[in-house]
Amino acid sequence: MTPLLQAKGVTKRYGARLGCGDVSFDLYPGEVMGIVGESGSGKSTLLSCLAGHLVPDAGKVIYDTRAQGPRDVLALPEPERRMLGRTDWAFVHQNPRDGLRMGVSAGANVGERLMAVGARHYGQIREQAVDWLGRVEIAPDRIDDRPRAFSGGMQQRLQIARNLVTGPRLVFMDEPTGGLDVSVQARLLDLLRGLVREMGLSAIVVTHDLAVVRLLADRLMVMKDGAVVETGLTDQVLDDPQHGYTQLLVSSVLQV
Amino acid sequence: MIQLTDVSKSFVLHNQGGAVIPVIAGASLTVAAGECVALVGNSGAGKSTLMRMIWGNYLCGSGSIRVGGVDVSGAEPREVLHMRREVLGYVSQFLRVVPRVPTLDVVAEPALAGGVPRDKALDRARGLLARLNVPERLWGLSPTTFSGGEQQRVNIARGFVHDLPAMLLDEPTASLDATNRAVVLDLILEAKARGAAIVGIFHDAAGRAAVCDREIDVSGFAPPARA
Numbered sequence: 001m002t003p004l005l006q007a008k009g010v011t012k013r014y015g016a017r018l019g020c021g022d023v024s025f026d027l028y029p030g031e032v033m034g035i036v037g038e039s040g041s042g043k044s045t046l047l048s049c050l051a052g053h054l055v056p057d058a059g060k061v062i063y064d065t066r067a068q069g070p071r072d073v074l075a076l077p078e079p080e081r082r083m084l085g086r087t088d089w090a091f092v093h094q095n096p097r098d099g100l101r102m103g104v105s106a107g108a109n110v111g112e113r114l115m116a117v118g119a120r121h122y123g124q125i126r127e128q129a130v131d132w133l134g135r136v137e138i139a140p141d142r143i144d145d146r147p148r149a150f151s152g153g154m155q156q157r158l159q160i161a162r163n164l165v166t167g168p169r170l171v172f173m174d175e176p177t178g179g180l181d182v183s184v185q186a187r188l189l190d191l192l193r194g195l196v197r198e199m200g201l202s203a204i205v206v207t208h209d210l211a212v213v214r215l216l217a218d219r220l221m222v223m224k225d226g227a228v229v230e231t232g233l234t235d236q237v238l239d240d241p242q243h244g245y246t247q248l249l250v251s252s253v254l255q256v
Numbered sequence: 257m258i259q260l261t262d263v264s265k266s267f268v269l270h271n272q273g274g275a276v277i278p279v280i281a282g283a284s285l286t287v288a289a290g291e292c293v294a295l296v297g298n299s300g301a302g303k304s305t306l307m308r309m310i311w312g313n314y315l316c317g318s319g320s321i322r323v324g325g326v327d328v329s330g331a332e333p334r335e336v337l338h339m340r341r342e343v344l345g346y347v348s349q350f351l352r353v354v355p356r357v358p359t360l361d362v363v364a365e366p367a368l369a370g371g372v373p374r375d376k377a378l379d380r381a382r383g384l385l386a387r388l389n390v391p392e393r394l395w396g397l398s399p400t401t402f403s404g405g406e407q408q409r410v411n412i413a414r415g416f417v418h419d420l421p422a423m424l425l426d427e428p429t430a431s432l433d434a435t436n437r438a439v440v441l442d443l444i445l446e447a448k449a450r451g452a453a454i455v456g457i458f459h460d461a462a463g464r465a466a467v468c469d470r471e472i473d474v475s476g477f478a479p480p481a482r483a
Contacts, residue, residue, distance in 0.1 A: 031333075186356055190355065193354060233313070236336075239308065
């Protein structure tokens with residue numbers, strides 16, 4: 001099997017400081033990988049490098065494109081990379097305001113991504129928008145409201161609908177449940193898990209919440225000070241952590 | 257089916273002065289298809305540790321653990337996950353579920369993951385829940401709010417919903433009443449009859465005697481005391 005995404009020695013520095021150093025891994029189709037670590041450990045930097053939002057100082061990110069097989073994403077011409085970002089890839093931001101257009105209606109937010117890949121039939125676009133709002137549990141009568149009028153949890157679900165409507169193969173998520181209260185978090189997690197299973201998505205989820213990765217991720221990467229300190233199967237890393245930092249992280253979780 | 261060769265394990269506690277706690281050394285055992293083997297030994301002897309190493313959520317220190325065709329020690333995460341879908345089932349002591357997911361779906365999940373069609377998986381799940389006397393009005397609810405015994409039965413139904421060639425059972429009869437205990441023992445015997453290789457931990461001695469072919473005393477795998 002060809003990995004869907006391969007990172008090879010991805011390194012990003014901010015001046016003299018290390019953002020993330022020499023990160024390598026293979027992500028296979030259908031796999032969900034969690035990246036955990038405390039704030040400042042480099043996990044978001046890494047995610048941005050992988051998704052092409054930041055240019056790493058060294059290393060390669062190789063993606064198995066539908067048309068041409070494995071290609072180095074960083075060496076792709078800009079239009080092709082943007083196309084990839086609109087079709088095969090999706091990016092769910094921690095703050096829904098970064099991933100949504102707040103000034104247009106919910107339906108338009110979902111429809112915009114469809115139009116970006118060539119959909120033009122208004123009726124069909126609206127129909128698909130309604131379908132996706134339903135899947136993320138937003139009532140159809142809210143389709144013409146702007147995201148500003150939505151709660152934080154609804155905005156996050158709308159962002160997910162907007163991202164998944166084009167049937168991506170790879171989803172990047174940056175703290176998808178951050179800033180939501182626990183009951184909304186549970187609902188969102190359940191939803192995400194269902195969608196990942198149903199659509200056979202691969203995903204890379206950055207979070208500092210170990211409970212989130214236990215439920216969502218197949219495997220885990222633990223980062224500290226820009227370096228990967230431990231990787232493995234999610235329940236193995238959480239139940240039998242090998243590195244001192246991971247042991248600290250796991251034992252620091254408060255029991256409810 | 258399940259084969260452990262010279263397996264050892266120690267825990268290193270980096271945040272507690274780097275203390276090294278050896279738990280298992282030189283463990284070897286083989287379980288054939290259709291056989292049920294009980295791990296016995298005092299609390300703390302390493303029964304659960306050994307079981308978790310077979311399941312793959314504890315790393316194997318040295319030696320090899322083979323389940324079906326897979327070498328669990330040193331396997332890639334996706335190989336372990338594949339093994340859990342296709343080869344090895346696990347009834348743990350605790351049910352861990354996503355909030356909000358109905359009991360019926362929780363139970364059917366391993367069958368669905370193993371490629372059983374949805375109606376068939378749900379039928380099978382209904383059958384098991386009924387057999388384990390979980391009231392039908394609870395099937396549509398999430399098991400997070402169930403009593404301990406009910407959760408345990410949901411967990412068992414989940415473990416038996418998909419016929420896998422190997423199984424791990426961690427105290428399957430604990431916290432069950434006599435009727436349900438008998439149902440679980442029957443399920444184990446049926447699994448054996450269809451050729452499943454089973455490793456179990458049973459504190460219930462009569463139950464153990466009823467289903468197990470042999471016992472392996474885990475204290476035999478205790479590491480030599482350090483001088």
